[in-house]
Amino acid sequence: MSTLEVSDLTVRFGGNLAVSKVSLSVAGGEIVGLIGPNGAGKTTVFNAVSGVITPTSGKVALAGRDISKLPTYKRARAGLGRTFQRLEVFSSLSVRGNVQVGLEIRKSWSRRGGCDRQYLADGADLSADSEVSLILDRLDLLGLADEIVGALPTGQARLVELGRALAARPSIILLDEPASGLDENETTRFGELLRSLSGAGLGILLVEHDVGLVMEVCDSLHVLDFGTVIASGDADEVRQNAAVVDAYLGAGT
């Protein structure tokens, strides 16, 4: 099982220090939450880890290998997947098409037809079609399979992004507000899905504003404010941390 290690990550935009010396690690089978107020730098951390932006300093390692200097697509090939806070779906393709492209792109670079496990499949060997169907089924998207994604509501589109990322079979996945746009029922089911993914061995770094969901599913939490980690620990520790209550959770949460 591979581990994502982020150490002393710093991102500066001109004079603005967006992220300052953030360190965290996500092991396979673990769900780590990253929370904090808007503008705290969560998405910037994601962008720097996935190589969408170049950090000012710091190191990102996956399974012991330094991937800090690699372009985004090579980090993906090393086993890092992600979704986006602001949707990045293939809006002119169908739901099935989106997931299928994820799978086809993976097949184009992984010689063995799969570099890592499909965590939804319990280790079973799958044909491409049945892998796509399985993903759609587990994300409750089968009924929407032939819908054009551009026309879907945000909540569903986020699930499409997750499905697409899973089709690339990452070992660590970064999820940026995946549950926003889902109703209460859907959120509960989504939490269960995340649990079963991590139970199968996938490592998840989760940015989410639904504090209930975060507290429910995360093994550990980091709280980010003004680009720095102001608290770390499990749900209870974070909930009782005065600085966190001050900066983010507010009294009475």
Place this chain on the structure above:
Amino acid sequence: MDKFLQFTVLGLSQAAIFAIAASGLVVTYSTSGIFNFAHGAFGMMAAFTYWQVHVAWDVPTWPAFFLVVFIIAPLFGAFIERVIMRGIEDAPEVVKIVVTVSLMVALLFLAIAIWPQDVAHPVGALVEGGQLEIAGVILPNQRLMIIGVAIAVAIGLWLLLKATRLGVAMRAVVDDRSLLQLNGGRPARTAMMSWAIGAGLAAISGVLLAAEQPPSAITLTFLVVNAYAAAVVGRLRSLPGAFLGAVILGLAVSYTAAYLPSDASIGSFSLSGLPRAVPAIMLFIVIVAQPEARLRAHTTIRTRVVGVPTQRTAAIGALVLVLGTAAIGSMIAGPDLPLVSKALWFGLITVSLVPLTGYAGQVSLAQLTFTGIGALAMAEWGANGSPFAVMLSIGLCALVGAVVALPALRLTGIYLALATASFAIFCTWMVFSQSSLLVGGTVSVPPLSIFGWTADTQFKQLMVTAVAFAIIANILVLLRRSAWGRRLTAMRDSPVACATLGLNLTSTKVGVFALSAAIAGSAGAIAGRSFVSDDFGLTPSLQVTMLAVVGGVGSIGGALLGGLLLGMFPIGSSVFAANAIGVFRFVTVPVTKVITIMPGFMGIGMGRNPDGAASDIARSYRSLIESVPASVVTAIAFAILWISARLEYISNWDFFAGVLVILLAVMPLIGSILPPPGVQVAGRRLAAGLWLVFALLITAVLPWETLVESNGFRILLMLVWAGVVASIAVGVHGAVDLEALGLGTDTAAEIESPDLMGFGTEITRADAQLAARAIGLDGELDRPDTGSTAVTHARSGVEVGST
């Protein structure tokens, strides 16, 4: 040493002109986000306007200069921004490039129409001849003046950006457009001012260039194009970078001209064109040296789903095309046949843009350069017309295409357009001017010969073109329906998502570019006729790209329409030239000139819609059925036409042409011009309706019978005319809003909130004001310089308020 200093001064004065032109580009691009390919044409128009004012109307030098540079040009720039550019800032890169390229082509031909190029238009020197002599170096006044103007421009721009409100607003826009808007700035007005300033700077460079030598429209336009290389040094956004680039460029051009022997060559390969190819070479080097572009999120605002034909439909379409070509071809008399053949041949080249532009969203401005390389290779290797040589030539084009595009494809789309444009210029001076390759300036491509069958007649050549088109169209549909085609769509929708799935964007794009270059090259290899070097120049390539987009580069049929349009415009000119001034007798500009200007204006109108006319026309047909008023009007139009023909007001051919125009242009659009009662439809309905009525009248009075000899050609001409009428109508109408009619297949992607430097959720100005007032910062909100902090505080205010 004297020679060195002398050419240094010459180089610096050229650098000064490049710097002025390049800084205009940078100001416009960085403020409005649109790279103005027509910048050179702006300068050219200004130079001719200056000639008009100064020479023709006898206004003294400096008043004329000030009038052109400080009043006419800025007004023109502001006008262009207001009328054409506003509203496309957020459009896909393809749209921006095609619209400004079309503007360039339109202005070029407009200038040629107004100021006939067979007469020289010398504007005379701006300052008294005479010179300073310092330490043995002669410094002509003219050159010193030019360098002085450039310095003045530099200081002026510096002051503008540092010390004026407008300048601060402009810098703020460069920084973050949405943030400025939030702070009460007006990006639209700022963009307009930047276009005015850009046009003024283009005008200065144009007039200065014209003062050096009598201007010719094409030379002047492309001279200013050289300044693009200087702007790229500053990554299109930095003024000091642009000035530095200009100095390097000016000196490089000057020294090359000074020290390169006129008979320099490598083997039989002549280097005499090198001085003129220097800007293109420099642009290429700078692009190679650029670091890879950052992945950008959210490049597409709105995507429309274009239906992909099934393989069966494509096969049937190919069969219809081949049989139809054979039928029409056999009806066409001798001299008209090569013209038709050429029109279809252009279709082959426009179709080469379908995978590149239509599927992958990239723009090439050098398609005819690849055609030229294919033609030269075939002439060189395939004297016997063997298919093997065709394959080899196509392979060469793919290879050259990959090498040329690789560096630019690491960057954003605008750089590919620039790199291909400079590749076209480079080849014009370095390849297509080689007397060893083009003997006497022409190259003759041998006709294709397969197993003893040789395409040695015009008709056979036409059929070779049709079959080649059919094969390529089917290959494209096959590719489009494969995993590869899906991947290209995905890449266009979200490059960043593809990268996070492990896709190497650059190599994928290089593959597409190589395919596109190969198709364009195949057109050259199977052409079976002779070419002159001008056939492979930048101008025809610009027209190819423009008309491919006008027709609809997302689909093969659309691109074919574009190619036919391109092939037909020269035919139209030659046809109407025989008709003297034709029906436009009331206009002083002859019809032939009008026809050369038309493609450019169509590009400006239609470029806004990268799906093109063909798909809109096809889709909008369905709206007719829904609308009773539309059906009634169509029926009445038919009736009037029929009665006019019966009463012999119009000839039978006029009737036939009218029927075609109604079928292809009126019927598809009338439904959205005259919607069913109670349905709201967007778009300029009145203007589109008036155009259709006007077009029908022209159709009725055009002397179809005497235009051309052969019936088949006449029918083809009518079809193309109907296509032109339809595409202009779609362009004028502006919005074929099928959704409103309940026929929508459009999927508008969710419009995302602006990215406020990584703040995710949208806050409106009202939110910000509310929050700012709550924390006592409301006075700060409208001050651009403190805007960023105000928003940060305002944002935390919002947060506080909501918890």
